[in-house]
Amino acid sequence: MAKDGYDTIDPQRSPSLSRAFSPLSAKDVCEDLIELYFRHIHVSFHFLFHQPSFLASFRDGSLPEVLFFGAIGLSARFSKHQSFASIPLRERGTPYTQEAERRLNLHSPSIVTIQTCMLLGAAAVSEGDSTTESIYFSIACRMAMLLDLPNAHADTCIEQEINNRVWWTVYASDTWSSTGVRLPRMMPHRDVPLPMSESTFLQLSPDTPPYPEQQFNASSATPAQAPHDSLLAHWKFLDQRLSQIDEVNTKAVSHELHGFQLLQTVESISLEMESWASSLPVKMRNTAENLTYWTKEGFGHIFVLLHVQYLHFSQLLFYQFLHRSTDSAGHTSVNFQNAQKCRQHATDLCNLIHLARENPLTDPLYSIAGHILTIASTVQLHILLFSSHAAEVQEARQLLERNFEFLTILRTYWSCLDASFSRFDAFHRACLRRQDDSHFQMDRWMLKFMLEFAEPVNDRAQVEDDEFVAHEEWSLASIGI
Structure with missing residues (x-):
């Protein structure tokens, strides 16, 4: 089974899990690594997924393997499972990140490819590799614009919100990464719907249809008009200040x-x-x-x-x-x-x-x-x-x-x-x-x-x-x- 050009995972039979990566042979270890990803990595680096859907797709075998390996490549360092005890914390995720890199298909322009590039860029950040980070984030930027992600087709409200959140993630990462390597930003500031509240997002049903009209657009709304219960929406208004501050400091120098x-x-x-x-x-x-x-x-x-x-x-x-x-x-x-x-x-x-x-x-x-x-x-x-x-x-x-x-x-x-x-x-x-x-x-x-x-x-x-x-x-x- 494939999704967006990627093989999906089957935790019951996948040789990638049971033989190549022995700690992952137990389903409970895999689920623990996913939970650790959402606790320590998701949002702190990016907000790319809907947690209940991600875990459900792992359990039913519809999660692309490339996303699974990309996520746990970042979270494995936090695992307390005995199977990782002999591996230094920093090194626990390396084989999974490498597996995600091996499976990345740049000939498949899709939300999965963008999400994978963001995961691999975050992994590069964790290793202090700003060049590789910038390359992966740049690919994500270009692909998000090519797909016109905020207006891309979505069958459900969850898919629609993920498209918006991934766009904002790419935009924010472009700001931080470009500033860090002293290069021009790639992403334009567009009239993209701001993230809904986390509680509303997590409670969405997989059957909820997309909203016909999305509100609280960043270019037309002020911070005071942002959803009152959405921490992420207020965060997005703040993100825009970093480039201004960098410009002031650079011109002062x-x-x-x-x-x-x-x-x-x-x-x-x-x-x-x-x-x-x-x-x-x-x-x-x-x-x-x-x-x-x-x-x-x-x-x-x-x-x-x-x-x-x-x-x-x-x-x-x-x-x-x-x-x-x-x-x-x-x-x-x-x-x-x-x-x-x-x-x-x-x-x-x-x-x-x-x-x-x-x-x-x-x-x-x-x-x-x-x-x-x-x-x-x-x-x-x-x-x-x-x-x-x-x-x-x-x-x-x-x-x-x-x-x-x-x-x-x-x-x-x-x-x-x-x-x-x-x-x-x-x-x-x-x-x-x-x-x-x-x-x-x-x-x-x-x-x-x-x-x-x-x-x-x-x-x-x-x-x-x-x-x-x-x-x-x-x-x-x-x-x-």
Whole structure:
């Protein structure tokens, strides 16, 4: 039996499961790996599937094998089954990812191929392979546009919603991936229906027909008009800010944007983000009570990711103002206030992640948490080194200790976290070389540090020497020498 040009799985007889991959010979192990995928991977990397349908199709033998192997290639690292006990956590998914790659058919333009490319791109991210990640995501982008996915034929409401969610997943991944490799984005911003609430989506019947008219389109709706119970819909409005922030930081580094114009642009983006936060329904705002509420509803992990992303984007927006923010004579009060905003957002981010860790249902064991926490840790380091308030220094020291503890745990699961450790080490070495905060200056090294999270960074001293030489050459050329 085949679906969209792919063989489907039969857990009762498939030799791929029983012989080639012995841990998968037991059906309960396979189902556990699927559950782990939806707990730790789905949404944290992407939202590609309808969980009840995915599990039902595995049980009835209609799930494409390529999707099964792609999903468990990401989730196997979290399995506690004894059959994996002798395999390092990082390596448990490798044979399944390789099997998914072997089965990928780029001659089959379909939703399955797009989903597989997104899974394989996520696997590449986990290995710190930004080149392969970018290639897979680029294929997914092009295929989603070729199929006109939001308008593609759907027999059921579930299929219709999956098409929309996959489109938004590809769009968001294109934003993050393109920013990380410093290449132009591929996906256009289109009038695509926003995701419905998770509870509504999960309760859809396989027989529910498609909606004749889809509402809450991203281009025509404001955040305040998004479905009040859809965490993902509000998330999509936030996604659009990353490119703006990257552009501001890039132009600041190249001196295309500076002075009053820079402050004005940052303030404009900040007001948009603040407007987004204030327009959230009361139940979606970042409070411990709301985290408890959404966790009981079964969507606490999505709630955490929503606010982690907001706080991360905010620390990226204001990070450049940390530099010399302790020198009151050298900077205006606006710069100092922006630096304070960066510190507060970074502190709130750390506290939210550690609060989420207290519950197994919200524990953020995904790799992007490690990168984000590394950036927040550098902000805590700035507080530790330069704050004159004893309480702030003590809190920063405690957060740095807790951050390091959690990053050490994450590192056992994700190879790409080696780069985060090396990045923070490089940053710390830069701090030790100087007594001022010039190492927090927004430059090309800092842009790479903050955005190209899958790649290690060179020692800053070498980069600064190279930039000095390049600047001198440019200066001489500009006067005809």
